[in-house]
Amino acid sequence: MPRAATRQRKQSFLRRLITPVIAIAALGYFGFHAMSGELGMVGRAMIERQVSELEAELGELTAERQELVAKVSLLRPESLDPDMLDERARLNLNLVHPDELVVLRPGHRYSMN
Known part of the structure; x- marks a missing residue:
C-alpha cells in the first residue's frame, strides 16, 4: 500500500496580511463615521445645539402668543x-x-392719513 503524503504549503507573507488589513480598514471606516458622521459625535453636538436654539425660540414665541391672547381677551365684548x-x-x-403730547420714537413707522 502506498503511503499518502501530505503536502504543506508555506503561506506567503502577503496572504497572511489580507485579513488583518481588511479588519483594520473596516474598523477605521466605521470609527471615522462614528465620530464625524451626520449622526456621530460631532453631528450629535450640532443637533443638541439646534434643539437648544429652537427651545429658546419656542419660549419667546410662547410668551408673545400669551401676550397677544391677553390683548385679544381684552377686546372681547364680554370683557x-x-x-x-x-x-x-x-x-x-x-x-x-x-x-x-405726542412723542415720536425713531425707528417706528407713522402713517398720516
Whole structure:
C-alpha cells in the first residue's frame, strides 16, 4: 500500500496580511463615521445645539402668543376694556386730544392719513 503524503504549503507573507488589513480598514471606516458622521459625535453636538436654539425660540414665541391672547381677551365684548378700546382706536385712526403730547420714537413707522 502506498503511503499518502501530505503536502504543506508555506503561506506567503502577503496572504497572511489580507485579513488583518481588511479588519483594520473596516474598523477605521466605521470609527471615522462614528465620530464625524451626520449622526456621530460631532453631528450629535450640532443637533443638541439646534434643539437648544429652537427651545429658546419656542419660549419667546410662547410668551408673545400669551401676550397677544391677553390683548385679544381684552377686546372681547364680554370683557371689553375701555382703555384698550381707546388705545386701539387712537392708533388706527391717528387721533389725539388737543391737550395731549405726542412723542415720536425713531425707528417706528407713522402713517398720516
